[in-house]
Amino acid sequence: MSQKEEFFEYINSGYSTKGDFIELGAAMLGEETVTNAIVKVPLKTLNRHGLIAGATGTGKTKTLQVLAENLSEKGIPVLLMDIKGDLSGLAKASPGHPKIDERHTKIGFPFEAKKFPIEVLTISEQDGTRLRATISEFGPILLSRILDLTETQSGIVAIIFKYCDDNKLPLLDIKDFKKVLQFVTNEGKEEIQAEYGRISTASTGAILRKIVEIEQQGGDLFFGEKSFDVEDLTRVDEDGKGIISVLRLTDIQDKPKLFSTFMLQLLAEVYETFPEQGDSGRPELIIFIDEAHLVFDEASKALLNQIESIVKLIRSKGIGLYFVTQNPKDVPEDILAQLGLKVQHALRAFTAKDRKAIKLAAENYPDSEYYDTKEVLTQLGIGEAFVSVLNEKGIPTPLARTMLRAPMSRMDILTDKELKNVINNSRLFYKYNENLDRESAYELLNSKIDKINKAEEKAIKDAADKKEREKLAKEKQKQSRVSTRRRSTRQDPLVKVLTSATFIRAVFGILKKVIK
Numbered sequence: 001m002s003q004k005e006e007f008f009e010y011i012n013s014g015y016s017t018k019g020d021f022i023e024l025g026a027a028m029l030g031e032e033t034v035t036n037a038i039v040k041v042p043l044k045t046l047n048r049h050g051l052i053a054g055a056t057g058t059g060k061t062k063t064l065q066v067l068a069e070n071l072s073e074k075g076i077p078v079l080l081m082d083i084k085g086d087l088s089g090l091a092k093a094s095p096g097h098p099k100i101d102e103r104h105t106k107i108g109f110p111f112e113a114k115k116f117p118i119e120v121l122t123i124s125e126q127d128g129t130r131l132r133a134t135i136s137e138f139g140p141i142l143l144s145r146i147l148d149l150t151e152t153q154s155g156i157v158a159i160i161f162k163y164c165d166d167n168k169l170p171l172l173d174i175k176d177f178k179k180v181l182q183f184v185t186n187e188g189k190e191e192i193q194a195e196y197g198r199i200s201t202a203s204t205g206a207i208l209r210k211i212v213e214i215e216q217q218g219g220d221l222f223f224g225e226k227s228f229d230v231e232d233l234t235r236v237d238e239d240g241k242g243i244i245s246v247l248r249l250t251d252i253q254d255k256p257k258l259f260s261t262f263m264l265q266l267l268a269e270v271y272e273t274f275p276e277q278g279d280s281g282r283p284e285l286i287i288f289i290d291e292a293h294l295v296f297d298e299a300s301k302a303l304l305n306q307i308e309s310i311v312k313l314i315r316s317k318g319i320g321l322y323f324v325t326q327n328p329k330d331v332p333e334d335i336l337a338q339l340g341l342k343v344q345h346a347l348r349a350f351t352a353k354d355r356k357a358i359k360l361a362a363e364n365y366p367d368s369e370y371y372d373t374k375e376v377l378t379q380l381g382i383g384e385a386f387v388s389v390l391n392e393k394g395i396p397t398p399l400a401r402t403m404l405r406a407p408m409s410r411m412d413i414l415t416d417k418e419l420k421n422v423i424n425n426s427r428l429f430y431k432y433n434e435n436l437d438r439e440s441a442y443e444l445l446n447s448k449i450d451k452i453n454k455a456e457e458k459a460i461k462d463a464a465d466k467k468e469r470e471k472l473a474k475e476k477q478k479q480s481r482v483s484t485r486r487r488s489t490r491q492d493p494l495v496k497v498l499t500s501a502t503f504i505r506a507v508f509g510i511l512k513k514v515i516k
Helices: 003-014 043-048 060-073 098-107 135-147 151-166 174-184 189-196 201-222 230-234 256-273 301-317 352-362 416-424 427-432 441-489 493-498 501-515
Strands: 021-029 032-042 050-053 078-082 118-122 244-248 285-289 319-325 341-344 384-388 400-404
Touching (some): 003 021, 003 032, 021 060, 021 384, 043 319, 060 285, 098 400, 135 174, 135 256, 135 301, 151 201, 174 201, 174 441, 230 256, 256 319
Parallel strands (some): 078 285, 285 319
Antiparallel strands (some): 021 400, 341 384, 384 400
């Protein structure tokens, strides 16, 4: 048996599967594609997460597109984080090309051009179905971790949530939370202190600064109503194809705080909402996170721990997470260890640091008698990749240098008109794009503050009136005493005449005459 025949048997045996699967391409021996040596991914293991890595321009996005298409065709819904803005073409069939046909001839199955149902989503000012979540849905623990708060500050956030729950103050958007923060350190300080203990103004000031940071990155658009129901990510169309939700994120590459906030909330909501699936043989939803380093670069240790926990637990809900990035080292080791499917495109070695990174990347893959992994990693062509998946027993398959199949949909973006048509034909667009601003903590606390201010004004006025009345009374009493003294010292006119010296002399003169 020749080496090529041995290799063919080696791949077909390693990638055999009893259940349903998707086909990624054909294995290569050296530079030659071995026709019909098909590299398959069992649907059963797709919830074990995965990684798509490689240098810029090596074909990562097209691999993501191929996976999304094949999942959709199997009736599995997909959520794509489209940070570069080049995935909307999924909605249109590929125009085809002779080179694509040539590639598929080498792989061993014909090329078919197809379009797929997509839903355009947004968390920013871009057009699309609006994704929102309320502050209350985050809860105090998750919100504190996202804001990277200290233990003391996290305690204050917990008190704020408890106060709002006790007083029926809905926390819906950022202005609600900011209003409560200001209230507990000003008008409501005595009330809070009496019920929940003293709150430091320095701590609330620090929390407010963290909230403003997210607000400046566009958090005011993300936080609010109407909240997005994650069940709407798991829809299929009338033909049984899983709907591919394309989340447009081209304008938030410089807003990592908002991106990581959204991602963590979404994963937490999915985990809380979806039921335990068990061993169902197929995932409920696959999520692709492009430019994954944006999630991890600015994440605190507490946030990384939270993400790691969710990655470990969420697969039991039938959810698969796939991180797309330039280098595997962009993903923390504890999370990288949880990833079952690995598709490694070429890496470039321009510096000593690059060579070290390539050596580390090679160590993430199974040893192979057919490849010098470290050497081949720098020689992979565009549309080629090292692939290793988990078989149905959860065991890594043989490492295969793979000629990847071409996308069935357009490898280019939609025109503005095409994109607008997709958005206008969306049922979810009209469900979620209505602006709601119902009465919440902001309005209720403003009303409460108005009442407090009016009560204080009345108390001040009453006190002033009382003081004025007391002053007038004192002045009146003083005037009364002065008047009384004057009356007591003033002689009666008759008495004054009778006691005057002139009158007395006249009386004595008359008496003298009478006596004589």
